Amino acid sequence: MMNREMPRVLRRVIFAGLLALAGCAGRPEGVLVPSGETPAGVSTVDLLVATTRAPSQQPGVLFSGERGSELVMRDIKVSIPPDGKRKVGQVQWPEKLPADPMKNFSTVSVTPIDSAQKGRAWLDGHLPKSRRVLVFVHGFNNRYEDAVYRFAQIVHDSKTDAAPVIFTWPSRASIFDYSYDKESTNYSRDALEELLRAAVDTPEVGEITIMAHSMGTWLAVETLRQMAIRDGRVPKKIQQVILASPDLDVDVFGQQLRAIGTDRPQFTLFVSRDDRALTLSRRISGNVDRLGQIDPSQEPYRSMLEKQGIIVLDLTALKSGDSLNHGKFAESPEVVRLIGNRLIAGQTVTDSEVGLGDRLGAVALGTAQTVGSVASIAVSTPIAVFDPVTRKNYNDHWLRFGQSVEDTAVTATGQ
Structure with missing residues (x-):
C-alpha cells in the first residue's frame, strides 16, 4: 500500500527545488564569454574542462544539456573576486553582463583543446610539485557553466595542491529530468574512463583524486567498477575517491565495491541526514536508502563501513545556505579547507x-x-x-x- 506521507514529502522537496531554481532564474545567460581581463587583486583558476555535452550555438553557453558524440575539452580560466569581497563557499554570479570581476566570478579565457596530446600537455603544464590531479564530477541538475564556476570555487577556496580537471556530463538542469540525467551518467562512463586513463598514462602525473557530487557519484563509481573489471583493479595512480552527498542506492554501492575489489583507492563519504534532495531521490527510487543520507553510527551501515575501511564525514549538524542541504561539502569553509588541506593530499582526516x-x-x-x-x-x-x-x-x-x-x-x- 502506498505510503500516504509520500505525496506530502514529494511536494515539499519539489517546492524547495523550485525555489532554488527560482533563485537561479535571474542569472544572465552567456557568462562564459571571455573578457580577457584580470584586474589587480582578483584570483584566477585555470581548469581543464572535459565534457560529453553537445555544443551550443549560443555564445557564452558553449555546451547544452544534450548528449554529444565525443569527449571534448576546453581550457577555461575563471577570475574570482578578492577574498574581502566574497564569502568562502559561495559563487558570486553576475547580475548582468559583462561581469564585474571585482564583485563577480568572471570568465577570462576559453581555449579549445582539440587533441589528447594537448590535453596531456595541459596536465604537464599545470601539475604542482605534488604531481597530483583532482578530477571533479558534478551532480544532477547542473548546467555547463554551473559546473565550471562551482568547481572553480572549490579549487580556489580549498587551496588544493593539484591540477584541477572537471568532467561535465549532459544534464538538462531541470528537476523534472531526473531520469534523463541518470541515463546521461551511464552514457558518459566510457568517456570518463578515457579521461582517467589519459591522466594515468601521463608519466608526469603522480597520483589522482576523484571527487564526485550527488548523481555524479554514480558515474564515478561505475567508471571505477568498469576499469576494475577490465584490468583486474583500479589503476594505482587513482588513490583517493571522495563522494559528496552520494545519490547512490546503498545496496548497489555494496555491489560496486565488491566488483572494484579490495585493492582499491581510499573512499571518503560526505553524508547528511537532512539532505532534502536525496529525500526526493529516495522516494522515486523504490524507497531504498541513499548512501548520502545514511547514519554511519547505526547498523547495518556502521559495520559495513568499518569492514570496507571507508571514512565518513557526517555533516548533518552543519548549517549552510543551501535550502536543500545538498551542497554542504562545497559551501562550508571548514569542509572545503579540509578537502584541500588533507583529503586530496591523501592524509587521514582523523x-x-x-x-x-x-x-x-x-x-x-x-x-x-x-x-x-x-x-x-x-x-x-x-x-x-x-x-x-x-x-x-x-x-x-x-x-x-x-x-x-x-x-x-x-x-x-x-x-
Missing part, C-alpha cells in the same frame, strides 16, 4: 582539527576531566568523522582497561 581523531587523541590521555570535556565536544561539533582505523586503535586502547568506545561515551555523557 587527526584534523574538525575530526574525531583529535577528540579520540584527547580521550586517550586518560583523565576523567578530559573524557568529559571531549564527550561534550563530540555532541556539539557539526562535523563528525567516522574512521574505522582510528576507531579500532581507540577500542584496543580502552579494551586493555576493560572499557569500549560505547562504554566511554555513555560514561562521559551520563546517558
Whole structure:
C-alpha cells in the first residue's frame, strides 16, 4: 500500500527545488564569454574542462544539456573576486553582463583543446610539485557553466595542491529530468574512463583524486567498477575517491565495491541526514536508502563501513545556505579547507582539527576531566568523522582497561 506521507514529502522537496531554481532564474545567460581581463587583486583558476555535452550555438553557453558524440575539452580560466569581497563557499554570479570581476566570478579565457596530446600537455603544464590531479564530477541538475564556476570555487577556496580537471556530463538542469540525467551518467562512463586513463598514462602525473557530487557519484563509481573489471583493479595512480552527498542506492554501492575489489583507492563519504534532495531521490527510487543520507553510527551501515575501511564525514549538524542541504561539502569553509588541506593530499582526516581523531587523541590521555570535556565536544561539533582505523586503535586502547568506545561515551555523557 502506498505510503500516504509520500505525496506530502514529494511536494515539499519539489517546492524547495523550485525555489532554488527560482533563485537561479535571474542569472544572465552567456557568462562564459571571455573578457580577457584580470584586474589587480582578483584570483584566477585555470581548469581543464572535459565534457560529453553537445555544443551550443549560443555564445557564452558553449555546451547544452544534450548528449554529444565525443569527449571534448576546453581550457577555461575563471577570475574570482578578492577574498574581502566574497564569502568562502559561495559563487558570486553576475547580475548582468559583462561581469564585474571585482564583485563577480568572471570568465577570462576559453581555449579549445582539440587533441589528447594537448590535453596531456595541459596536465604537464599545470601539475604542482605534488604531481597530483583532482578530477571533479558534478551532480544532477547542473548546467555547463554551473559546473565550471562551482568547481572553480572549490579549487580556489580549498587551496588544493593539484591540477584541477572537471568532467561535465549532459544534464538538462531541470528537476523534472531526473531520469534523463541518470541515463546521461551511464552514457558518459566510457568517456570518463578515457579521461582517467589519459591522466594515468601521463608519466608526469603522480597520483589522482576523484571527487564526485550527488548523481555524479554514480558515474564515478561505475567508471571505477568498469576499469576494475577490465584490468583486474583500479589503476594505482587513482588513490583517493571522495563522494559528496552520494545519490547512490546503498545496496548497489555494496555491489560496486565488491566488483572494484579490495585493492582499491581510499573512499571518503560526505553524508547528511537532512539532505532534502536525496529525500526526493529516495522516494522515486523504490524507497531504498541513499548512501548520502545514511547514519554511519547505526547498523547495518556502521559495520559495513568499518569492514570496507571507508571514512565518513557526517555533516548533518552543519548549517549552510543551501535550502536543500545538498551542497554542504562545497559551501562550508571548514569542509572545503579540509578537502584541500588533507583529503586530496591523501592524509587521514582523523587527526584534523574538525575530526574525531583529535577528540579520540584527547580521550586517550586518560583523565576523567578530559573524557568529559571531549564527550561534550563530540555532541556539539557539526562535523563528525567516522574512521574505522582510528576507531579500532581507540577500542584496543580502552579494551586493555576493560572499557569500549560505547562504554566511554555513555560514561562521559551520563546517558
